Amino acid sequence: MKEILLCKYGEIVLKGANRRYFEDTLAKELRHRAASFGSFTVRYAQSTVYIEPQDEYADLDGMFEAARRLFGVAGVVRAAVAEKNMESILDTARSYLPQFLADKKTFKVEAKRSDKAFPLASPEISRETGGVILSALPHLRVDVHNPDVTVRVEVRETAAYVHAGQFKGAGGLPVGASGKGLLLLSGGIDSPVAGWMMAKRGVKLEALYFESIPYTSEQARQKVLDLAALVARWSGSMQVNVISLTHLQEELVKHCDEEYFTLLLRRCMMRLASRVAAMRGCESLITGESLGQVASQTMQALNVTDAAADYVVFRPCIGMDKEEIVQIARMIDTFETSILPYEDCCTVFTPKHPKTRPVLEKVMEQEQKLPVDALLDEAFATLETFYIRAKF
Numbered sequence: 397m398k399e400i401l402l403c404k405y406g407e408i409v410l411k412g413a414n415r416r417y418f419e420d421t422l423a424k425e426l427r428h429r430a431a432s433f434g435s436f437t438v439r440y441a442q443s444t445v446y447i448e449p450q451d452e453y454a455d456l457d458g459m460f461e462a463a464r465r466l467f468g469v470a471g472v473v474r475a476a477v478a479e480k481n482m483e484s485i486l487d488t489a490r491s492y493l494p495q496f497l498a499d500k501k502t503f504k505v506e507a508k509r510s511d512k513a514f515p516l517a518s519p520e521i522s523r524e525t526g527g528v529i530l531s532a533l534p535h536l537r538v539d540v541h542n543p544d545v546t547v548r549v550e551v552r553e554t555a556a557y558v559h560a561g562q563f564k565g566a567g568g569l570p571v572g573a574s575g576k577g578l579l580l581l582s583g584g585i586d587s588p589v590a591g592w593m594m595a596k597r598g599v600k601l602e603a604l605y606f607e608s609i610p611y612t613s614e615q616a617r618q619k620v621l622d623l624a625a626l627v628a629r630w631s632g633s634m635q636v637n638v639i640s641l642t643h644l645q646e647e648l649v650k651h652c653d654e655e656y657f658t659l660l661l662r663r664c665m666m667r668l669a670s671r672v673a674a675m676r677g678c679e680s681l682i683t684g685e686s687l688g689q690v691a692s693q694t695m696q697a698l699n700v701t702d703a704a705a706d707y708v709v710f711r712p713c714i715g716m717d718k719e720e721i722v723q724i725a726r727m728i729d730t731f732e733t734s735i736l737p738y739e740d741c742c743t744v745f746t747p748k749h750p751k752t753r754p755v756l757e758k759v760m761e762q763e764q765k766l767p768v769d770a771l772l773d774e775a776f777a778t779l780e781t782f783y784i785r786a787k788f
């Protein structure tokens with residue numbers, strides 16, 4: 397018996413003139429991911445992408461998980477392929493379905509026949525398949541209104557497919573459909589989640605990490621590269637830019653009032669991020685800030701920070717509690733890496749009493765104590781770029 401995957405895309409993808417583009421994008425990305433799992437063919441028809449293993453070495457389980465991490469895919473179905481006759485369909489139902497139904501109490505069968513030349517009508521296909529399931533698994537009951545699981549038989553162009561329900565996909569829009577964004581990626585819990593959330597809305601990600609060696613370590617940088625690789629499992633390969641803020645931070649600490657350190661640093665980050673974005677064709681900045689979480693994340697502080705950015709700043713975690721952010725971090729598998737205890741440049745010279753309600757004019761006065769432009773040029777010159785290839 398042969399098992400294949402059917403990927404169903406979300407409603408939103410189907411609308412308008414872009415449909416063809418979205419379908420091509422998804423099929424292309426699925427083909428790309430499939431290459432890591434062996435020999436598969438990937439094609440689409442009737443709002444479904446078909447992924448078929450070509451030999452026994454193809455890793456269908458691995459491909460199943462990789463397809464579920466692809467944005468734009470609403471659901472993934474594992475289906476057994478049957479020949480287009482009732483005998484084969486019933487044999488397949490008998491041997492394939494028990495693994496999905498053993499722990500269920502109720503089911504129903506829905507048949508769909510897009511090939512109208514098939515001799516049986518849909519209700520008859522359903523009835524016969526239901527009969528076979530009941531005799532194989534006598535503990536089950538049919539419930540047509542609220543079944544634990546819906547078995548589907550789809551008689552299509554070249555074959556029939558038997559399956560027991562759809563697994564949730566990543567949802568959202570195909571990556572790239574909404575343009576490109578620059579993710580300010582620290583080693584914390586929030587920024588990888590923020591990147592993931594924007595990638596889900598179709599944003600292709602590039603990352604930027606600020607370090608401050610020797611105040612931050614080589615391990616802190618590696619941790620950020622590791623986090624980028626984990627996010628890339630969903631969003632695809634990405635570039636990670638690294639800029640050193642060591643000298644800029646030292647000057648800042650020497651010349652400015654302590655209560656402004658973090659704000660001044662964050663404005664410098666925004667300026668440098670805007671430069672990187674311009675250079676790399678990104679049209680937005682993305683951060684992991686959440687309202688009120690720390691002193692630099694009050695409305696007043698965010699206004700002061702944003703005044704230094706040339707692009708819209710997306711903060712998808714802004715309305716989320718830490719617990720909600722952690723939940724996503726666990727789901728996307730970044731949490732365990734994020735909690736490794738390495739310092740961040742933001743926490744190197746943290747003021748004891750940071751300004752929580754800063755006024756922009758006062759912040760700019762502080763900035764004037766420094767040759768900001770020269771320091772930014774110097775920092776920008778330290779830019780290094782790493783290519784993080786997604787491992788699906």
Ligand code: ATP
Binds near residue numbers: 580606742
């Ligand atoms: P996170 O958990 O993402 O580190 P946080 O709650 O620790 O966030 P901050 O340290 O104030 O908050 O940082 C807020 C946001 O600024 C981060 O989510 C990230 O987008 C960005 N940021 C902070 N530090 C850095 C850094 N060293 N490099 C790049 N971006 C950073």
Ligand code: MG
Binds near residue numbers: 582583584740
């Ligand atoms: Mg942080």
